Amino acid sequence: MGPNTSHLAIKSYQAFNPNIGYSAATINVNHEKKRVRLGSLKILAKKSGQEVNDTDIQGHTVALSLDNQLLGFYILGSQLRPDALSTLEKLKRRGVRIMILTGDYHQSTEQIIQQTGLSGKVITGKELDHLKSIDGITAISEVLPENKLAAVKKCQELGFTVGMIGDGINDAPALKLANIGIATANATDIAKQAAKLILMKDSLLSITNIIDSGHRVYQRMMTWTITKLVRTAELTILLTLGYLFFRFIPLSLNALVLIAILNDLVTMVLGTDNTQITYHPEKWGFKKIINQASVLTIGWTVVALAILVMLVQHLPASKISSILFLFLIASAMLTILMTRTTKLFWLGRPSSAVLTATSANLAIAILASTFGWGIAIISFSSIGITILATVVASLVLNVIQRFSWN
Secondary structure (H helix, E strand, C coil): CCCCCCCEEEEEEEEEECCCCEEEEEEEECCEEEEEEEECHHHHHHHCCCCCCCCCCCCEEEEEEECCEEEEEEEECCCCCCCHHHHHHHHHHCCCCCCEECCCCHHHHHHHHHHHCCCCEEEEHHHHHHCCCCCCEEEEECCCHHHHHHHHHHHHHCCCCCEEEECCHHHHHHHHHCCEEEECCCCCHHHHHHCCEECCCCCCCHHHHHHHHHHHHHHHHHHHHHHHHHHHHHHHHHHHHHHHHHCCCCCCHHHHHHHHHHHHHHHCCHHHCCCCCCCCCCCCCHHHHHHHHHHHHHHHHHHHHHHHHHHCCCCCHHHHHHHHHHHHHHHHHHHHHHHCCCCCHHHCCCCHHHHHHHHHHHHHHHHHHHHCCCCCCCCHHHHHHHHHHHHHHHHHHHHHHHCCCC
16 A cells, blocks of 8 residues: 555444434544445435435435535335236235335335335325324335334224235334234245244245135135034934934934944045135134024924924834935035035035045945945835935025025
8 A cells, every 4th residue: 555545444333223214334534533324315414404305216215424414325216026016916806905014215105106006195104103094095105113013003903904024124023913924035034933924935926825725724614614513403403303202213323323424534525625716805703604504404404304204104213214314414415515615506616525525425325225234225216205305405505595695
């Protein structure tokens, strides 16, 4: 080095602090201390006593000052992720209300919102505390880390189930508080620890797959729950009323065992069933479950009791047991088909495993009734009439059931 070369040394460094809006360092230039700041254009311009009109600035600005003298700034243009537009469109179709939280300036945020095709109002983080409703609000600009947490809390207070997507350390508290905190694939370790879900691929489209998976689980749980309630209640009522009014158990022990085994076999494959994705949020409501279960339980029980009343004077108890066994198996299989969709059950195709299991159960029940496998043999006419009566009853119940979905 020559004798006239400037000597620069960093004496102290202050990392970026979102509360003050800049990072700072004290440097020694030729034995003279200077204060350098790097951060928000608005804040550094104010500290320097200069007026800056950022209305026409296209993007997020980062300014540099030296001893409170603004030297200049550069612009970081905000870019949408390649899959952002398609993800937003799919989320909207699924009934998800979207709100963007960003530290960008208000004007920059409005420009980003225009690129996304979203419509609504953009507010700043300072306005969050005074919100009474989030209707019409699409984005919150100039947010600090605590604003993200406050936004999640505000939405929850207003009755929303909140999902939060984030990747940074500052997102961790909001991810932890959200009902569904989602950390992106490139998120920090703290953000991933705070989140409930972590995306394994660098694509937001995975979020729609997660939502669709939730719908599938919900529909399969509804099918299992309603079917289980109907089968249990129907069998209990039939056995109780049969004994009270006719003084005998209308089903033999072997028939009861076969019913339990066959029903469990088809229950095991319900997790593979085809589902229809619904484009609105689902709610697990006992009213819906009770409505569905009540309609089917009452309907099937009335048919079963009618069969018992018609046969009790004409057939021995063993043959009555076989007919009721066949009816209970057939009605249980049709109940599965009816509860797996909100449409008429023959319009929705079940998975191959469910279709195979239900068909096999019905075939086993018919063969057992024909050849006397553990139960009494009944005639072909009795088998045909029982199956026909069950199918006709299912058509009527399915129509009634559709009005009870809501």
